[in-house]
Amino acid sequence: MYKAPRGTVDILPEEQAYWRYVEAKAAEVCQLYGYQRLDTPVFEEAALFTRSIGEGTDIVTKEMYIFKDRSGKALALRPEGTAPVCRAYIEHGMDNLPQPVKLYYLASAFRYERPQAGRYRQHHQFGCEAIGDADPALDSEVIHLACQFFTSLGLKEITVQLNSIGCKVCRPDYVRALKGYYQRRAADLCPDCETRLEKNPLRLLDCKRPECQHIADSSPWSTDFLCADCRAHFTAVTEYLRSLTLSFSLNHRLVRGLDYYTRTVFEVQPLNGGALSALGGGGRYDDLIEQLGGKPTPAVGFAAGMDRVVLNLKKQGIPVPPLPSPCVFIAHLGNKAKAEAVKLAASLRTQGISAVMATGDRSLKAQLRQADSLGTGYAIIIGEEEMENRKLTLRNMVSGEQQSLTPVELRAVLGKGT
Numbered sequence: 001m002y003k004a005p006r007g008t009v010d011i012l013p014e015e016q017a018y019w020r021y022v023e024a025k026a027a028e029v030c031q032l033y034g035y036q037r038l039d040t041p042v043f044e045e046a047a048l049f050t051r052s053i054g055e056g057t058d059i060v061t062k063e064m065y066i067f068k069d070r071s072g073k074a075l076a077l078r079p080e081g082t083a084p085v086c087r088a089y090i091e092h093g094m095d096n097l098p099q100p101v102k103l104y105y106l107a108s109a110f111r112y113e114r115p116q117a118g119r120y121r122q123h124h125q126f127g128c129e130a131i132g133d134a135d136p137a138l139d140s141e142v143i144h145l146a147c148q149f150f151t152s153l154g155l156k157e158i159t160v161q162l163n164s165i166g167c168k169v170c171r172p173d174y175v176r177a178l179k180g181y182y183q184r185r186a187a188d189l190c191p192d193c194e195t196r197l198e199k200n201p202l203r204l205l206d207c208k209r210p211e212c213q214h215i216a217d218s219s220p221w222s223t224d225f226l227c228a229d230c231r232a233h234f235t236a237v238t239e240y241l242r243s244l245t246l247s248f249s250l251n252h253r254l255v256r257g258l259d260y261y262t263r264t265v266f267e268v269q270p271l272n273g274g275a276l277s278a279l280g281g282g283g284r285y286d287d288l289i290e291q292l293g294g295k296p297t298p299a300v301g302f303a304a305g306m307d308r309v310v311l312n313l314k315k316q317g318i319p320v321p322p323l324p325s326p327c328v329f330i331a332h333l334g335n336k337a338k339a340e341a342v343k344l345a346a347s348l349r350t351q352g353i354s355a356v357m358a359t360g361d362r363s364l365k366a367q368l369r370q371a372d373s374l375g376t377g378y379a380i381i382i383g384e385e386e387m388e389n390r391k392l393t394l395r396n397m398v399s400g401e402q403q404s405l406t407p408v409e410l411r412a413v414l415g416k417g418t
């Protein structure tokens with residue numbers, strides 16, 4: 001018996017209403033904020049991700065799905081969407097377009113993580129990237145977009161956590177101070193944090209172990225080390241957010257799990273969210289495009305985890321619109337009626353009326369049971385009598401009312417309902 005690979009799930013037909021709802025809201029919000037859709041390949045050159053996400057990050061060291069293709073080229077399944085969008089921006093000369101270029105994507109992402117509720121090896125992201133402008137108003141707009149997305153879905157009590165981790169000018173001072181602070185407490189760190197202290201000190205603040213969290217609580221704050229430009233940028237972001245009455249809390253421990261961020265970083269948490277529950281996150285990445293071979297180009301973006309959004313919609317009991325059922329079910333009795341049903345189903349569909357035809361030779365009762373379970377508004381019954389009279393019986397599946405109609409009358413009735 002084969003099973004879906006560990007950490008992956010099948011999205012079954014009964015789940016699809018949630019997913020269509022979330023995807024439609026994402027597209028709607030992007031339309032409101034002027035973002036255009038971009039689809040990139042599921043795999044890219046592995047180096048694109050190692051260079052952008054960072055050699056010392058968990059994603060690159062432990063979680064990437066890397067493989068060689070038949071020519072020996074190292075490829076990776078996309079673990080996130082920002083680097084591919086930047087690659088596409090450079091490759092297609094989008095720096096020649098009016099800036100910022102605003103792009104969004106709905107894409108699956110792959111990370112070899114320890115699977116648990118809300119954490120999968122294949123997950124799905126809705127992401128937005130605004131490339132080509134350093135204006136702090138754009139940071140606040142992206143955060144506002146994220147909140148509008150979650151609240152328009154009906155999610156309640158989402159919270160925004162915000163921080164600034166500075167730029168290449170001021171961050172080294174902060175990292176030095178952080179390192180010094182942790183070196184003085186090295187004896188109390190977990191083995192992973194001992195490595196982080198050497199390889200990637202910012203990640204120390206992410207550690208989920210209680211003994212390390214305790215140390216992180218009193219660690220130096222990145223916002224105390226910002227250079228004048230980064231401080232002015234951060235102040236402006238917070239002022240814009242306040243003017244939008246968007247509430248947020250400053251979290252000096254928020255550093256994010258990817259190395260490309262500069263200045264603004266943020267995460268959105270759901271009601272009663274724990275450490276692993278972020279619905280989405282993002283921030284500024286002003287050096288990334290240049291690092292990938294483009295011109296120096298500031299950018300800011302965010303991505304939401306759609307799997308976690310769906311989990312939270314269910315947890316909060318938020319109803320989603322049902323997907324439309326087929327308009328009509330065609331039941332038939334006898335071979336001649338069946339031949340007529342085949343033709344009728346095809347002709348209704350060409351007119352844009354969705355129709356499901358019974359197959360096999362079941363009793364009328366069994367066929368109508370099937371119509372019931374499909375939730376069609378109508379059933380058409382074609383039997384011997386109907387064949388003789390050149391008429392069809394149309395049954396309203398809700399009221400049970402039946403009428404005998406000619407094919408022309410039938411199309412008129414069904415056409416109105418579609």
Ligand code: HAM
Nearest residue numbers: 080082118119120123278279280281282301302303305
């Ligand atoms: P990220 O925080 O790594 O950021 O992922 C974005 C969101 O994807 C997370 O907040 C979470 O909801 C969801 N997510 C991540 N990993 C998993 C997983 N294993 N299972 C289920 N859901 C998951 C990024 O990927 C950045 N590219 C976001 C960004 C866009 N920054 C700037 N622009």
